[in-house]
Amino acid sequence: MNQPIVGYHLDEYSDWVADLACGHGQHVRHHPPFFSRPWVLTQEGRTRQIGQLLFCKRCHEPDLSPPGA
Template identity: 45%
Template structure:
């Protein structure tokens, strides 16, 4: 049987995977506060919980046509966005304390 080994979306040594530097607690229902592009040109959502989420579109992990459209991205600011980091246990194996 073939073992499917999936890589994590963020590695510990990347700044996008750092825990909240200002120690804000993760609260239910984070929202999008903004966007920026990483060094490879992929869009990254900035969330109200202090975390970030890559929105890679080559190939897309999820169908998010709005990622490529500037107008639709702006419309997402203030909207709820599920944070994968907040959904994990308080201390994760791939994040530093």
């Protein structure tokens, strides 16, 4: 399910995580040739991506937590 980017934060390894409108996060790394996201390297680039849609894997996956948890 596509969700808009609403912000960013750094994880414990100093990798950028996009904060999505659904409340989940998704890493946005620039590691060519696997991931080409040079915009993540600058504040200006990240700011320009606010509102852009990313596929949220966690919204797409079925809830595997036990009932009542």
